[in-house]
Amino acid sequence: MLSSCSTLGFQGVVNHGFEEEVSRAVRLLEATFATSSKAQMNSWRKPNLGYGPGLQQPKQMANEHYTTLQGNYNACTREDFIFVNPDAAVRKRDGDPYYNNSAAQPWCGDVENRCPDAATEEALTAYYRAMETLSQRLLALTGEALENDPSLLSRFSVRHTTNAVAGFHGASSAAAPRAREMVSAHSDTGLLTLLAYGSSGMRGLELRDPSGSWLHVEDGSLPEGALLLNVGDMLHRLTNGRFLSTPHRVVERGGDREGARKARMALIFFFAPAYDAQLEPVVEEGGEAKFDPVVAGRLTHNYLTAPAEQRDAFDEFCRKEGLLV
Numbered sequence: 001m002l003s004s005c006s007t008l009g010f011q012g013v014v015n016h017g018f019e020e021e022v023s024r025a026v027r028l029l030e031a032t033f034a035t036s037s038k039a040q041m042n043s044w045r046k047p048n049l050g051y052g053p054g055l056q057q058p059k060q061m062a063n064e065h066y067t068t069l070q071g072n073y074n075a076c077t078r079e080d081f082i083f084v085n086p087d088a089a090v091r092k093r094d095g096d097p098y099y100n101n102s103a104a105q106p107w108c109g110d111v112e113n114r115c116p117d118a119a120t121e122e123a124l125t126a127y128y129r130a131m132e133t134l135s136q137r138l139l140a141l142t143g144e145a146l147e148n149d150p151s152l153l154s155r156f157s158v159r160h161t162t163n164a165v166a167g168f169h170g171a172s173s174a175a176a177p178r179a180r181e182m183v184s185a186h187s188d189t190g191l192l193t194l195l196a197y198g199s200s201g202m203r204g205l206e207l208r209d210p211s212g213s214w215l216h217v218e219d220g221s222l223p224e225g226a227l228l229l230n231v232g233d234m235l236h237r238l239t240n241g242r243f244l245s246t247p248h249r250v251v252e253r254g255g256d257r258e259g260a261r262k263a264r265m266a267l268i269f270f271f272a273p274a275y276d277a278q279l280e281p282v283v284e285e286g287g288e289a290k291f292d293p294v295v296a297g298r299l300t301h302n303y304l305t306a307p308a309e310q311r312d313a314f315d316e317f318c319r320k321e322g323l324l325v
C-alpha cells in the first residue's frame with residue numbers, strides 16, 4: 001500500500017470480502033440506467049442544491065468550474081445517480097444537531113435517498129455499508145503504514161459525508177471521430193475513492209504518472225471482483241504529500257470496429273470525513289508540514305458546487321467554531 005500510494009496513488013484492492021455486495025449494486029444500477037426513460041431517471045433525481053449535481057446532462061457542468069488539487073471537473077458528460085449515507089436521514093429526523101445545522105446545507109440539506117425500487121435501495125444500502133467498512137480498514141492500514149498506529153486517522157471516518165455515485169456514459173451508435181474527453185483531468189477531493197466497474201470495464205480511465213505521461217488503463221488490469229482505490233486530496237494532505245492524489249480523466253478513444261460505443265458505468269465511493277473535521281498533516285520524523293490545517297468541508301465536492309450563500313453560511317460557522325479555512 002505504501003509503495004503504490006506513494007508512487008502512483010492508485011492500486012487494486014483484492015480479496016476484500018465484499019464482492020457480492022459490489023456486484024449486486026453494480027448489476028442493478030446498470031440495468032436501471034439501461035432500461036429507464038429520462039423521465040423516470042429524473043423522478044429519482046436529487047435536486048441540484050443539496051447533494052451534488054445529480055444526473056448531469058452535457059453542458060450542465062459549464063458553470064461548475066470547481067478546482068481540485070490537480071485539475072477540475074469542467075467536463076463531465078455522464079449521468080449520475082447519487083446515494084448518500086442511509087443513516088443521515090434517520091439522524092436528521094431524530095434531531096441530531098450535526099445534521100440539522102443550517103450551515104451544513106451542502107452536506108445535509110437533502111439526505112433522503114431516492115431509489116428506483118426497494119431491491120435497489122436494499123442493494124445500495126448493503127453496498128454503502130460494505131464500502132464504509134472497507135474504507136475504515138484502509139484508513140487503519142494507512143495509519144499503520146505511516147506511524148504504526150491503526151487508530152491514527154480513525155476519527156476521520158466519524159459522521160463521514162461520503163457520496164456513492166454511479167456514473168453512466170450511455171452507448172452510442174456513431175463512431176467518435178477522435179478522442180473525446182468524458183471526465184476532465186482532476187484529482188478526487190476526499191480521503192480515498194473506491195471504484196467498481198460495470199460490464200464494459202474500466203477502459204477509458206487514464207492516470208497521469210509522476211513523469212507527466214498519461215497511462216491508459218486497459219480492461220483486465222484488475223482481477224475479477226477487485227476494486228480500484230485512488231488517493232484523494234485530503235489523504236494527500238493528511239500524509240503530508242506522501243500519498244499521491246494523482247490526476248486522472250476518462251477519455252473515449254473511438255468506438256470498436258463497427259463504430260459503436262458500449263455504455264460504461266463506474267460505481268464510485270468517494271470517502272470523505274465529517275464537514276467539520278480539521279485536517280492537519282501527519283509529518284514524518286524530521287520533516288516539515290507541507291500543508292496548512294484546513295476544515296474538511298471546504299475541500300469537498302458538496303461545498304465547491306454549493307451556491308454562494310450556502311458557502312458563506314458554512315464559512316461563518318467555521319469562524320464561530322474556530323475551524324481553520
Ligand SMILES: O=C(O)CCC(=O)C(=O)O
Nearest residue numbers: 167183188205248250266
Ligand atoms: O469513471 C471513471 O473511471 C473515473 C471517474 C472519476 O474519476 C470520478 O468520478 O472522480
Ligand SMILES: [Fe+2]
Nearest residue numbers: 186187188248
Ligand atoms: Fe476521480
